[in-house]
Amino acid sequence: MADIELSHVDKVYEGAEAPAVRDLSLKIADGEFMVLVGPSGCGKTTALRMVAGLEDITEGELRIGGRVVNDVPPQGRNISFVFQNYALFPHMTVYDNMAFGLKLAKVDKATRDKRVRETARMLGLDEYLNRKPRALSGGQRQRVAMGRAIVREPQAYLMDEPLSNLDAKLRVSMRAELARLQRDLNVTTIYVTHDQTEAMTMGDRIAIIRRGQLQQAGAPTELFYKPKNLFVAEFIGSPSINLVESSLRADGDSLYADVAGQPLLIDPEALSERPALRGYAGKRLIIGIRPQDFEVGVAGTRRRGCQVEAKVELVEALGTETNVHFCVNAPPVITDEVLELAADLGKDEATRVERKARAGRNEFIARVDPKTQVRNGDTITLAVDTAQMHFFDPETGQAIR
Amino acid sequence: MTSVAAPAGGAQGKQARSRSSTIIYVSTGTVLSILFLLPLVWAVLRSFMQPSDITAAPSARAFGHLTVANYSGLITGSIHILRYVGNSVLVAGGTAVLTAVLATLAGYGLGRTRFRFRGSNVVFALILVTLMVPFQAILTPLFLELSFLHLLDNWLGLILFYSTFNLPFGVFVMRNSFMAAPSELEEAAYCEGAKVLTTLRTVLLPLVMPGVATTMLYAFLFAWTEFLGALTFITSINRLTLPVALLNVETGTFGQVNYGFLIAGAVIAMVPCAVLYVALQRFYVTGITAGGVKG
Numbered sequence: 208m209a210d211i212e213l214s215h216v217d218k219v220y221e222g223a224e225a226p227a228v229r230d231l232s233l234k235i236a237d238g239e240f241m242v243l244v245g246p247s248g249c250g251k252t253t254a255l256r257m258v259a260g261l262e263d264i265t266e267g268e269l270r271i272g273g274r275v276v277n278d279v280p281p282q283g284r285n286i287s288f289v290f291q292n293y294a295l296f297p298h299m300t301v302y303d304n305m306a307f308g309l310k311l312a313k314v315d316k317a318t319r320d321k322r323v324r325e326t327a328r329m330l331g332l333d334e335y336l337n338r339k340p341r342a343l344s345g346g347q348r349q350r351v352a353m354g355r356a357i358v359r360e361p362q363a364y365l366m367d368e369p370l371s372n373l374d375a376k377l378r379v380s381m382r383a384e385l386a387r388l389q390r391d392l393n394v395t396t397i398y399v400t401h402d403q404t405e406a407m408t409m410g411d412r413i414a415i416i417r418r419g420q421l422q423q424a425g426a427p428t429e430l431f432y433k434p435k436n437l438f439v440a441e442f443i444g445s446p447s448i449n450l451v452e453s454s455l456r457a458d459g460d461s462l463y464a465d466v467a468g469q470p471l472l473i474d475p476e477a478l479s480e481r482p483a484l485r486g487y488a489g490k491r492l493i494i495g496i497r498p499q500d501f502e503v504g505v506a507g508t509r510r511r512g513c514q515v516e517a518k519v520e521l522v523e524a525l526g527t528e529t530n531v532h533f534c535v536n537a538p539p540v541i542t543d544e545v546l547e548l549a550a551d552l553g554k555d556e557a558t559r560v561e562r563k564a565r566a567g568r569n570e571f572i573a574r575v576d577p578k579t580q581v582r583n584g585d586t587i588t589l590a591v592d593t594a595q596m597h598f599f600d601p602e603t604g605q606a607i608r
Numbered sequence: 609m610t611s612v613a614a615p616a617g618g619a620q621g622k623q624a625r626s627r628s629s630t631i632i633y634v635s636t637g638t639v640l641s642i643l644f645l646l647p648l649v650w651a652v653l654r655s656f657m658q659p660s661d662i663t664a665a666p667s668a669r670a671f672g673h674l675t676v677a678n679y680s681g682l683i684t685g686s687i688h689i690l691r692y693v694g695n696s697v698l699v700a701g702g703t704a705v706l707t708a709v710l711a712t713l714a715g716y717g718l719g720r721t722r723f724r725f726r727g728s729n730v731v732f733a734l735i736l737v738t739l740m741v742p743f744q745a746i747l748t749p750l751f752l753e754l755s756f757l758h759l760l761d762n763w764l765g766l767i768l769f770y771s772t773f774n775l776p777f778g779v780f781v782m783r784n785s786f787m788a789a790p791s792e793l794e795e796a797a798y799c800e801g802a803k804v805l806t807t808l809r810t811v812l813l814p815l816v817m818p819g820v821a822t823t824m825l826y827a828f829l830f831a832w833t834e835f836l837g838a839l840t841f842i843t844s845i846n847r848l849t850l851p852v853a854l855l856n857v858e859t860g861t862f863g864q865v866n867y868g869f870l871i872a873g874a875v876i877a878m879v880p881c882a883v884l885y886v887a888l889q890r891f892y893v894t895g896i897t898a899g900g901v902k903g
């Protein structure tokens with residue numbers, strides 16, 4: 208086991224104009240589960256392959272267990288790589304696939320056999336040891352790939368979207384199983400995914416990457432509650448954060464944010480945590496409100512200026528939660544970040560955002576208590592937890608602190 | 609193949625169409641097989657006839673006097689056909705192995721992006737260009753070269769000569785085979801601790817076996833049937849390969865033209881090719897990489 212440290216790592220592919228990874232500095236502690244997440248093409252795989260030694264590092268330094276390994280080939284790094292497509296050796300049985308690395312490491316036959324069988328039992332593969340990969344289901348192949356990684360007891364596991372080829376249900380159960388396994392084995396892990404739910408549920412820490420650059424690294428809650436920029440705020444959380452353009456108005460010591468014509472009093476505590484906010488008085492900025500920071504009905508104790516009127520457009524009752532869609536009388540926030548993330552979600556989402564932009568309609572989603580009775584067409588009053596609001600500079604997209 | 613009639617639609621129409629296409633498929637296949645097999649069958653039958661019957665017009669009477677005399681004569685007589693079969697097996701086998709080994713290594717180097725170097729495509733193009741050069745055109749320089757290397761009248765010289773002219777095709781086949789093998793498998797082996805040649809041997813070779821089989825078969829058949837080079841470079845009677853030896857049967861170096869011997873010799877020459885083809889056939893079975901990558 209070992210820690211992994213990337214310092215100022217760059218990767219420029221031959222013939223490429225822009226670097227695939229730019230100035231990446233990241234420290235993964237011994238035994239830590241680090242998730243690299245970001246839209247496809249942002250450089251996650253490239254970063255992981257550099258750690259594995261499958262890709263040269265153009266600039267910067269990589270240490271595994273304190274040793275600089277820039278020039279060490281993958282064979283010398285003692286890491287396991289789990290590929291997106293599993294990369295099982297098709298002509299070998301499950302047993303031979305798993306024993307492959309041990310054989311090369313000259314582990315004696317008895318130990319080898321014991322370890323392969325133990326690992327297979329742990330993953331529920333004992334019945335399939337004599338099968339070839341083509342006779343296995345997708346989930347079983349995935350397990351074999353995991354088994355091949357685990358059995359060697361390497362310094363670190365590197366996994367590139369290992370669950371992306373499974374169907375949705377299996378993915379959820381494998382997610383939990385894999386996270387538990389990693390905790391039990393306590394081996395340093397770098398896990399690449401473009402699914403933010405996977406990242407949030409599995410990682411000790413998450414590193415969000417955009418266009419080859421690290422945006423923010425931290426615990427899931429940190430990224431959720433204290434996103435450093437618009438991209439992180441937009442990427443993390445489901446349904447995603449509501450964004451609206453706004454201006455600040457000072458009234459004595461208090462600041463009011465104008466949300467579609469309705470003034471929202473900015474929580475004094477939030478204000479004292481973000482001294483830079485006062486500088487935006489009279490200026491434009493982008494406000495973010497998470498769907499879960501809305502509440503239906505106003506408790507009498509709430510202060511004035513923490514509520515918005517909303518005309519309900521659509522109610523999605525999901526059982527454990529209810530999502531209320533409502534229109535906001537303000538233009539939608541269409542930044543590069545929003546467009547990029549919509550494009551990553553697929554063509555449908557991209558066209559939806561485009562349509563919204565053309566119509567000039569901004570739609571919010573409030574996630575409310577499923578017991579509240581809300582129907583389409585109702586006009587309701589929603590309380591906003593203004594202490595949890597996020598503020599971003601419209602030019603730079605950086606959070607205002 | 610053009611469809612017979614517009615299908616009536618529905619399962620029935622489909623069934624009818626598939627049945628008629630099966631009939632067309634089977635009958636075309638049968639006709640073609642007969643066309644190709646007839647000369648072979650004819651040769652095999654004639655090789656069991658007495659020399660006087662062979663040259664005569666075909667008649668039912670000839671089939672009443674079938675004999676193995678041609679074969680026994682070839683094998684036990686002064687001709688010693690088996691010696692030449694042995695020579696040819698050695699030369700063709702050596703050519704097949706040498707070509708396969710070199711083509712595999714070259715194909716590995718040229719086919720994997722990880723070994724790309726500046727000008728590797730030019731190298732590959734140059735190798736392919738040699739395919740366009742008929743060796744007959746450079747027989748004299750080759751003769752001088754082999755003479756300089758003291759490899760005239762020598763099986764090694766012949767093997768090197770055959771391998772040289774089979775390598776372009778072999779490298780072409782092997783490069784494509786390696787390009788088709790998923791790079792993740794190789795990378796997975798590296799991460800598991802396998803060095804480059806270990807990876808080639810244990811992980812990639814089983815995947816490119818169809819290519820290796822193709823290369824070997826092609827080289828073997830080339831060397832097995834090649835005549836002009838063997839005639840030019842081999843001078844001792846004892847070292848001749850089968851095609852040249854058979855020519856000697858025909859032109860009567862060993863005596864008068866004996867068509868019985870000649871046809872029996874041709875049949876004997878076919879046997880190793882058929883054996884090799886059947887032996888390598890299992891490598892052509894598709895789906896060798898199935899299940900390795902992708903869910």
Ligand SMILES: Nc1ncnc2c1ncn2[C@@H]1O[C@H](COP(=O)(O)OP(=O)(O)O)[C@@H](O)[C@H]1O
Pocket residue numbers: 220221223227245246247248249250251252253254
């Ligand atoms: N072998 C390569 N050669 C050139 N460019 C590459 C190569 N691999 C990836 N890239 C480019 O580098 C960028 C990052 O790719 P990648 O690391 O695969 O992204 P991700 O895994 O986050 O989807 C992309 O723009 C991609 O086109």
Ligand SMILES: [Mg+2]
Pocket residue numbers: 248251252253367
């Ligand atoms: Mg990727």
